[in-house]
Amino acid sequence: MLDMFGMAGSRYLILGGGQGMGEATTRLIASLGGNVAVVDLDLDRANRVAADARALGVCAHAFSVDVTDAEALVATIGEIEDTAGPIDGMASIIGMAAWSSLLDMTTDIWDLDHNRNLRYFFVAAQExxxxxxxxxxxxxxxxxxxxxxxxxxxxxxxxxxxxxxxxNLVKSMAVEWADGGIRVNCVAPGGIVTPRVPLTDADAEARSMALLPMRRRGFPDDIAKAVAYFLSDMSPYVTGQTLAVDGGYTAAGFLGRTLRVPGGGTLGMPKEGA
Ligand SMILES: NC(=O)c1ccc[n+]([C@@H]2O[C@H](COP(=O)([O-])OP(=O)(O)OC[C@H]3O[C@@H](n4cnc5c(N)ncnc54)[C@H](O)[C@@H]3O)[C@@H](O)[C@H]2O)c1
Incomplete structure (x- = not known):
């Protein structure tokens, strides 16, 4: 295999590799020749994805930890290096949202979302x-x-x-750790079809996609490709960046923009003079 991405033989840690974007990322890295350590709360999922990766001819191990437990997470990273060898790169994919209005929000909800989206990444990246x-x-x-x-x-x-x-954290890490040759970047997905966020019926999808320039939800592979770009030799001079992979969602801003919608007609504010 032509190692254009420079990933063959390197070792990658995938936090949340058990399903969705993490599973797609693990599969892509393995198909590019990277060895993988799949970490997930759900060991069965991690084992299944690791077995799929091994079938692609790379070394793959599965580990289970709750990443919101900082001590256990640090210990697991040590266990991975002891078992599989030194880690060259990490994709940190775990995250989830609690739903609450700001008026009803408790500090417990606030802490929960910060622990499972932000704090654990700080812990893992620092280690x-x-x-x-x-x-x-x-x-x-x-x-x-x-x-x-x-x-x-x-x-x-x-x-x-x-x-x-x-x-913001990836920017600070990128700047502080650049002298060590460590690059840190971020991918910001738009609406992606995963087992946790499945497709709804066709009509509902069409309605909710009507204002999205690319008019479709993303798929885990769309995110995996962006993650692999940042992890690989394809981005040797890129650090501290966030790439939105969102079908044009953040670029659009529907006010002030008129879009044709499926079935005819337009949505959004008409252009001045139109
Ligand atoms: N799906 C979307 O539409 C969407 C949109 C924007 C951003 N995101 C972000 O993308 C990332 C991946 O989303 P997804 O939909 O693929 O997720 P997912 O829920 O399908 O998969 C996440 C995996 O992480 C594991 N996990 C959850 N909590 C864990 C914990 N505490 N410790 C260890 N493992 C844990 C789960 O078992 C699961 O296998 C998340 O950070 C999410 O916030 C998702």
Missing amino acids: LARRLYQRNAPGSMVAVASVDGIRSAPNHASYGAAKAGLM
């Missing part, structure tokens, strides 16, 4: 960076945020704030 510095080895890390951290997140503001925090 991996310390290990990379110790070995004097370069590395690459990618956090998965959300377009909800770029625009507003009504009724799940704790999630939006945590995802926005990720985008």
Whole structure:
């Protein structure tokens, strides 16, 4: 295989590799020759994805940990390096939103979303960076945020704030760790079809996609490709960046823009003079 991505033989840690975008990312990395450590709360899922990766001819191990338990997460990273060898890159994909209006939001909800979207990435990235510095080895890390951290997140503001925090955190990590040859970037997905967020019926999908320039939801592979770009030698001079992979959602801003909708007609504010 032509190793255009420079990933063959390297070792990658995928946090949340058991399904959805994490599973697609694991599969893509393995198909590019990267060895993988699949980490998920659900060990059965992690085992299944690791077995699929091994079938692609790479080394793959499965680990189970709740990443919101900082001590256990750090211990698991150590266990992975002891079992599978030193890690070269990490894709941090776990995240979830609690739904609550700001008026009803409790500090427990706030903390929950910050722990499972932002805090664990800080813990894992710090541990991996310390290990990379110790070995004097370069590395690459990618956090998965959300377009909800770029625009507003009504009724799940704790999630939006945590995802926005990720985008800022990768910048600080990128700057502080650049002298170690460690790159840190972020992918911000739009609406992606995953087992947790499945397709609805065709009419509902068409209605909710009407204002989206690319008029379709994304798929886990759309995100996996962006993650692999950041992890690989295809982005050697890129660090501290967030790439929105969202079918044009953040670019559009529907006010002030008129879009043709399926079935005829237009939506959005008409252009001045139109
Ligand atoms: N699906 C979307 O539309 C969408 C949109 C924007 C951003 N995102 C973000 O993309 C990422 C992936 O989303 P997805 O839909 O593929 O997720 P998913 O729920 O389908 O998969 C996440 C995996 O993480 C594991 N996991 C959950 N909590 C864990 C924990 N505490 N410790 C260890 N493992 C845990 C789950 O078992 C699961 O296998 C998340 O960060 C999410 O916030 C998703």
